[in-house]
Amino acid sequence: MSNTITVSANNPYPVIIGRALLGELAPLLGEKVAKVLVIHPVGLSASAELVKETLEAAGYECLLAGVPDSEDAKRVEVAAFCWTILGQADFTRSDAVIGFGGGSTTDLAGFVAATWLRGVRLIQIPTTLLGMVDASVGGKTGINTSEGKNLVGAFHSPSGVLVDLDALQTLAKNEILAGFAEVVKYGFIADPVILDLIENNLAEATDPSSDVFEEIVSRSIQIKSNVVGVDFKENGLREILNYGHTLGHAIELAERYKWRHGAAISIGMVFVAELARLAGRLPDAVVDRHRSILTALGLPISYPAEKWPQLLATMKRDKKARGANLRFIVLDDLAKPTVMTAPTEEMLFAAFQEITA
């Protein structure tokens, strides 16, 4: 059993959600494709071989590119390694790239697909919860430079995304829980049923083999799909997906990217909830709900007080700051996201004090 969400950005494409989905891969690639490069982290080499066998059985010529794990994949040298493989194997504009791995791998694979011959077909097969509900859907691709994350990239939609929940069976529980920070984000900004499902049965909700888990993933992808369908290039609505991310990104930098993304944005969400409460916009109960659900998921909700000057300086540099003004996505209520522009430093500091350890 699988269900399909159609993302209507640019050329519409399917996100197929289910289990044991490799049989869906050849129909997604189509008949015009002859060669496929599967970009995967070296740690997933055995599973990537299975993808290769599936593709070869369907008549495609398949090459594998093993790349470093996590953010180490998102370097220009790694993209160049992939371009060399594509060049030496004479990949044409009608061939394809597959990203098979977590969010860093799919970001890299997307960037390679976007840049090879000015854009070739891309299929994403995310293998982490974060990749499934966020990175692989929506067409943002990119790599990092020494000056910052995602500074080089392109919008390049995939032709299809396979969200095979079986891939999560071997993922460490804390990886899954970290991915839940993005899921909780969708709950607060757009679909509070997600919050109810988590709160009503935490064990089932976080078990990748359960139907509740599948529903939560589908609901999350539906929100992402709705948002990028309206605002593919982040000129407006898509900004709501940055809920909790402004402080979250500053924490990631302060922690030298050793923290999981979800842990950092968990704190970031409590921060903006406090900011909205102090501005008289968000009821106490919704702020408390941030703390209770994130704590139940084992995610952090506080941060050391002495880090504030460093975090503030980083936020001011955040690429999402427009002009001189800091911008935060805040809630006026559940599922009512809005932009708060240029809050005073006093107000930001007051909100931060509410989350200090």
Ligand code: GLY
């Ligand atoms: N991860 C945020 C976005 O795709 O816009």
